[in-house]
């Protein structure tokens with residue numbers, strides 16, 4: 001993320017110190033993280049938002065398609081910047097999340113979405129993830 005202030009202006013979101021800090025953290029980490037992990041890093045940067053406002057912040061970022069959520073089967077939620085849309089492989093054993101290049105898949109999904117739209121439905125998003133065991137857990 002080049003310029004956070006500019007980015008927020010484009011998205012018509014208010015620039016608050018907490019919001020900027022959250023985006024800076026996401027942008028420097030570059031992988032899916034949990035809210036509690038985000039909270040830990042925020043504390044290190046002298047921010048101490050309460051859980052409710054932190055959840056609300058994340059919710060806003062998700063609604064604006066700035067952050068995407070990845071929900072594990074055990075319902076733990078991970079979040080990461082949606083710099084470019086992609087899908088994940090999630091290890092059922094150690095819960096490690098791998099970001100995948102799914103551009104080929106995207107075309108197929110878009111054609112499914114197009115058909116649904118033709119049938120009168122409206123699509124706000126799609127969620128596809130791959131589950132199994134990672135290399136370390138398999139051997």
Ligand SMILES: [Zn+2]
Nearest residue numbers: 091094134137
């Ligand atoms: Zn694993």
Ligand SMILES: [Zn+2]
Nearest residue numbers: 032080099100
């Ligand atoms: Zn990812």
Ligand SMILES: [Zn+2]
Nearest residue numbers: 085086106109
């Ligand atoms: Zn997709």
